[in-house]
Amino acid sequence: MDFTKIAKNAKTAFESIAEVTTEQKNSVLTLIAQKLKENSGFIFQANAVDLEAAKELVGKGEINQSTFNRLKLDENKMRDMIQGVLDIAKLPDPSGKTLFRRELDNGLILEKISCPIGVLGIIFEARPDVISQICSLAIKSGNVVILKGGKEAVNTNKAIFKVITEALSAVGYPENVIQQVFTRDDVAEMLKCDKYINLIIPRGGNKLVKFIKENTKIPVLGHADGICHIFTDESADLEKSAKVIIDAKTQYPSACNSVETLLIHKNFPHTAELLTALENAEIKIVKEPESWSFEYGKTVENIDEAIEHINTYGSGHTDCILTENMSNAEIFLNKVDSAGVYYNVSTRFADGFRYGFGAEVGISTNKTHARGPVGLDGLVIYKYKLYGSGQIVSDYVSGNKKFKHKEL
């Protein structure tokens, strides 16, 4: 189908779900979880087809083993997927909240109400478990989505998509709340479609996100680089520091919130012991980096140099100070201009689940709309409802009437 037609259908679907209640959202999510469980076998069969094809590509060196691993659905991943949908059903509805209610004047009431954004374009790579999470977050927040998954997972994605859309139609949801596209041309069209698509969310590697950001006028929620720093201050505790740095570097090295750069205060008295501890954990410190924006260690004169370094070469993702000096900690937390600023704790905590958001659509390094791990709250905006009884502005401009601006 022509992409513009798909996008128009999405907009129509968005308008048709404007009055869906929280109860209806939660019951369809519960049904999706149930249907995923009932149809696990069907989904595993589809996944097996994808795995078979992927195995050949691994053999040819066209995809790597970690992509293959992400592609593989097993009983554990399926159980987590299903639990994830049920968890989202239990979260509070982010839409329809009254953010304020103000009496502008007698009989003139202004309400600021949270509401969904509209049509989300989701572009993701080879992880089929993303699809149920994204669909659940979209349904709960009242948005509609157009999904483009990685081509390696096409059969798995189609199977999961089928189960979800059948659940939606079983409870009478309008068509096209969730749609799927498959080609590169569709992605190109999506990026151009600012008339109908309100937000693009890429879930994938640096290259994918960079490409998308450079090729669309639609707001993009996410991050390309995740260059995280840890600054070991003069007064840092050796044992705590070693523990935190090792976790931040080795617990899951390919994650965006794992640490790249270690800055050490020149007067930190335990540098040698710290480096030995890191070496013992198989961390190799590069001292002459190709670029300051990559992995390495560096000595700095003082906290100011550390802050300036991070604000210059960092990506605004997550940065940490290790110190026993609380006043330095506050300076660092206030002056480092990143989504996450941490004191004596591993950068790996930058994650929606760990923050208590239940689920996340991704981590944003944007400085508008949503920053850091983004949960349901990042999928809503607000509208102003003004209830009157014939009021006109000329009465207020002429001075006949005055505003009360009273909070209700």
Place this chain on the structure above:
Amino acid sequence: MDFTKIAKNAKTAFESIAEVTTEQKNSVLTLIAQKLKENSGFIFQANAVDLEAAKELVGKGEINQSTFNRLKLDENKMRDMIQGVLDIAKLPDPSGKTLFRRELDNGLILEKISCPIGVLGIIFEARPDVISQICSLAIKSGNVVILKGGKEAVNTNKAIFKVITEALSAVGYPENVIQQVFTRDDVAEMLKCDKYINLIIPRGGNKLVKFIKENTKIPVLGHADGICHIFTDESADLEKSAKVIIDAKTQYPSACNSVETLLIHKNFPHTAELLTALENAEIKIVKEPESWSFEYGKTVENIDEAIEHINTYGSGHTDCILTENMSNAEIFLNKVDSAGVYYNVSTRFADGFRYGFGAEVGISTNKTHARGPVGLDGLVIYKYKLYGSGQIVSDYVSGNKKFKHKEL
């Protein structure tokens, strides 16, 4: 000066005001108001130079009379400018607010804190009173700005800028919190400078805003079109409807929140009387528009057609239903996807001052970050501060520890 240097200086200035207190912000705003008063004569002289030059351009037909009027500063405008700065000093500080405080686990505290966005690029046309409003909003929210004013107001803008920067330096504010640029080349550089500029705010006509939106990857806060609709439902009250429509159309016809399109339910029994009332107010209804996105009147079958028409041809600015049927009002307010959705009240109320925001940077038709009239709240984002004592993620992944996620 090279624009990149200006932009870098702005970023440095932003970092250097990270710890300015609310009291310091308010005292500099009070001083700016005082200095504007003391230097009114100096500013009026500069304005006289601009007006002299503009008079010639009006004579040649190069600028119109309304641009000339906007350019002219008089005692009243100066008084409002000064009062505006003092009003912003009285508003609550939007930065540094704790949006939540959550205990993730023992001794692991997550805070979500509002903070300024960073470097704002402000591009505005011939209204010199905008400069003090924008600077005050930026200072209060903790942002820094690079201003590009209209060339017709260059002397006035320079004079006001001089007064404001002198006040800033008198209280020891760092340099470059407010900077000014003057050329078209500077604007072109600004739009490309996504490394240092975090948000562009255009204040001006449709053409300026459209040009900017089409020529930058930096988020733009504002609106190009302001196509506002009023739908007169079957049950609308004749007298109320005439009063509201006349205000929405004639109180200030060139404003973005004045109404363009009148939709009338085919069974509204008082159409003839309504049209007569509008004619008497010198409103001419065009029935065969060149495009549905311009000014005209149209009969619709029912409320659904009205909503669909607005969501298709509107610009998401402000749209109103006139009705005595509360259930129809709710349907309209929920289903029309605009920043402002109004019931029995003039669209001209869409304004930061009227909403009780004290001041506004503009009105946004964006669907992310900020929507509708944007006050101080639209100039902040947030960061996450995580306070720990050596916690590592591997303890939570292994199951050694569990999150508490307790609100504090």
